[in-house]
Structure formats: C-alpha cells, structure tokens
Amino acid sequence: MEKKFNLKTGRLGEDMAKKFLREEGYQIISRNFKTRYSEIDLIAKKDNSLVFVEVKTRVGNNFGSPEEAINKRKRNRLKRAAQAFVAFHHWEGPFRIDAVCIVLNKEGEISQFRHHENIVK
C-alpha cells in the first residue's frame, strides 16, 4: 500500500511538472524514458535545447526537502542516462538536466513548487 502511495504521488507530481513546463513554452518529447542507468521523468525541448527533467515530489516535509533527495549519486545517474539518450538519438545540440521539486500538502495541493535549471554541471 505504501509503495502504491509513493507511485501515485510521483505520477501526480509529474503531471503537474508537465503542465508547468508546457505553460513555460517547453515541448514535451518523452515521459518516463528508461535507460539502464536511471529513468528520466520528462524530456523536453525549448529553444533548440534538450532538457532532461527529474521530478521529485514529497508530501509534507517529514523526510526532508525534495532537493535533498537529489544527491550526488542520483545526479550522476541522471547524467549518464541523459548521455545515453543523446547518444542513442544522435542529438548534436546542447542539452541540460533540470529538476522540478514539488511539495504537496495532505490534500494533494501544491504548497511549494520549484524549478532548478542545470543541476548537473
């Protein structure tokens, strides 16, 4: 039951992030793209640049902020996954990795929403 709840939260967050990015002028290319390293939550495109987006959603702050969960290990995985995507599709333009961090309250409403650009240098 617990696992299902997390999955649902994640899905909900991804939907919110997708909507947000669309409004910001991003064109969503793919969702939940799986590589051997990691899953990429959203892949978007804007101004001829490829953007890989990691979406982290939390309910409440009992387990720290969503940003804290994107640690070095996660970032390394994201980087390799992004590189795998770029190599597979022979993409030659610029690309970056972003994070969208969402904190929900118990009713499932957004209490915090942050978009961090270029989290992996």
Added chain:
Amino acid sequence: MLIKIPSALNIGLKTLGVDVEVNIASRGMPSFDIVGLASKAVDESKERVRTAIGNSGISFPSKKITVNLAPADVPKEGSFYDLPMAVGILSSIVQFKIPESSLFFGELSLDGSLRRIRGVFLMAIFAKESGIKNIFVSKQSANEAALFKEIKVYPVERLSQIVAHLGGKQLIRPVECQEIELELEKRTAEFDMSEILGQEQAKRAVEIAAAGGHNIIMIGSPGSGKTMLARAIPGILPSLNKEESLEVTKIYSVTGNIPSGGSIIRNRPFRSPHHSTSLVGLVGGGDKPHPGEISLAHRGVLFLDEFNEFPRSVLESLRQPLEDGHVSITRAGGRAKYPAEFMLVASANPCPCGYLNHPTKSCACTPREIRNYRKRISGPLMDRIDLYVEVPSVDTRNLSQDKRASKFLETSATIKKRVEKARSLQKNRFQEEPIHCNAEMKNSHIKKHCFLSPAVEGLLSKAGSSFQLSARSYFKMIKVARTIADLENSKEIEPTHMAEALQYRSHFHDELN
C-alpha cells in the same frame, strides 16, 4: 550575493590573511560547496555550520552556497573557518553588516556554541601588524588574543550571540586588554633546593648553569638525586621578560598548549620528554611541520632524563639546534622555522648497572660494557654541554641529621636572587649583541667581553695541554668562568673562577682511554 569575511591562517609561526568569500546564489539547485584547497577538517565544516545554524533557531537557507577560501593556492587546515562561513551565510538571512576591519575565527559545535581553537595568539599579532581593529573569537580563546590595546576582542559563546551583536540588538562586551607588563607569576617548581640534602657541588653547578644559561649533564648512581635537582631548576631560573614571554606564547599557541581561558605564558617552560621520544617528537616535523619538544622548551629547560637511553639518532639531531638556537624543518607539506633556545639539562648513570665509583656497592659492569654505554653519547654532543658534574650517592646514615639541617639550607628563592643578579650583569654586557646570556657567546663575543689576565690565561693553557681540551672546550671553560665571575659580581675573571670552571670539564669519555 557575495559576502567577504576576513579570517587568517597559520603556517608555522607565520600568519597569512584569508578571505572567506561566501556567495549565495538566488537561483540554482540548493547546495553547499567549499573551494580553495580546503582540507578534510575544513570540508567537514559544512555539516557543522549547517547544524549549528539550525540549532541556533535559524533555518538554514535552501540556496546554492559557494564558499571560497582565498588565496586559493595555499592549503587550508583546521576547523576555525566555521565561524566566518556561518557569519557569511547568516548575513544573507538575518540582515546585518559585517563590521569593517574585523577578523573572525572559531570552531562551531553542533549546538551552535563556539569551541576553543589553536593559534589565536598568532592571529592577534597578525591583526595588530595589519591594523585590524576587531577580533571575534570563542570565549575560551579570547584571553589569548586580548593583549593589545588597539584591538577589541569580542568573546563569542554562541552563534546567536554574534547575530544579536552584529544586528545591533545586544552587544557583546569586548574582553579587557591584559597588560603584558603585569608582574610575571612566581614559578612553583616541583622541588625546592632546600629539600635536596647534600649534593653541594651539584647544586653549585646547577646554579652556575642557571646563571649563565649553560647546558649541564649530571652523572650519578640511581637514587642520588639527579632528577630532583633537575626538577628544582625552574625554581631558580630568572622570570621570563615580556619579549621572551611572547616568544614562548607563540609556540604554545600554535600547538594548542594554552589552557582554555589562558593568556600568555608567564613561566619558563620545563619539558621532560621520555627517552622513547622520536626524533620528530623532539626536534619537530611531521606532515605539516609542527614544533617539537626543543621548541616547546624555548627560553626554558629541556630535561632529558636517562640521557644515554635516548636513541643515538635522536640525540645527534640536537647538535644543530643547540648550536643555532633555532631549527628549520622542511617537509613536502611546507617549511617552518621554530626557535629553540633552551637550556639542556641531562642526566645519566655512569655505567649500565649504575654503581660505578659507588662508595659501598660494587659495579658489575665490564670495561667493555661501560665503554659501549658511554659511546652512546657522542663526543661532539658532549662538547656542546658546558658543565659536567658528578652527583655522588648520598650516605643514608647522615640523612636524618641532614634533614634537621635542611632548614639552614639555601632555598630556591635565595639562589634565584643571585641568578637574577648574574643575568642582569649579562644583559648589560650584551646590550648591543643579539644574545642574552653567557652560554650563547660565540668566539667573537668571548674575545670582546672576556678579558683574560696573564695568570688566568696561563692556568687555562696549562689545563688545556694536560687535560687535552679541544678548541671548543677551551672556549667553553672561558664562558663558564665568566658566569662564575658574574655570580660573584666580579668584573674580571679571576684565577679562582677559572679553576672552578675547569672542574666542570667533561671527562665522560676520558676514563676509558
């Protein structure tokens, strides 16, 4: 937003200004990075700063924080950048301005209180030299810095205190500046000279050694009182003057030997490292060169008990510092020069069993054993020790009688007065020289300050040929004779002074040949 917090760094006994630059970006993934050749202890301060700020009731900013320790090419050691970093981060949340011309250093505890750190005294000197007006430092280390009138030292107990102070809400009262001139404390030595029964000759030798700053070696059977004599020496040495006190404090500050709440060192150091001490422990060194026992004994006494139990290599390493009065240590991690002007007091047994020349007990050593035993102390090292004195064992039958007489024996205080008088004569003599006492005289000083009458010269050259004195021993005798003359307040070196000096020549290696 970029904030610059001035701090400092100690390399050996030198101090370098360090700017702690804290940048808090308004955009970007929250992170906390430290650049500028930070060592492990500096890097770990991230967690201390984060937790200490949290536990001070302020929530740590969820922003991209980058800290640079400039100049970036010098390796940074130690934990005292916690405070400048925390102040830099706090200034972005709680609005306050960093006061001009201030230095910050301190290690943070997880609960937000400040801990004692090493080397504060050196940083205070650096602040004085570079015209800095305020120092913020932990309360336990504040006294160490509060020695100059022109600098205000703010003792900080907790991180929240500094926030209140800089925000102008509740000011921290600066520590009152302590006068260095303050009468230096009376040293209480472990033993008083009046407690030592008999051994009049040895006491006399110790007095001469103290008066002229000479190195001394005492040879005697176990239990004859060598160690007791050595431990009584601090009680008869003159008090430290201001200049010397500052020199000693510098070394004690970098090694973290100043007790919590302590200030400058007012007593002459007395160091007695065990004979298992390593070369690095004695002379100094290590990855980043740190001072050894000889530097900790600067301007004081280095007592090496069981002298020939020390490994040969360790003893030989003393030769150069004994001559130069300082030691230069070069390692991959850096270079440092530490002062090491100490009075060497050594004690040893005459033979492996310890009972050679004992009045009642017989010695069980073969001549070969004795030779090997004595060979552990090399000739060149022995040559650098001005006074050689044999400490005969005390006849226990007379002890109870002597005990009653002990109240008539001279106390350390009386002897100290004579020693101080002799030292003041030397101080006048060497006013224009870079040296302080007779033992430090080089040959040129001897020529200038020690006039020998024909009678004394005749005596010395006669002794020189019959005792086969080396050239160094020859000058050594003049130095000792000068001190004996000083003790008697005599301008000239009289034949009696020289005759007494000759008694203290070394015959440690003679008896064997």
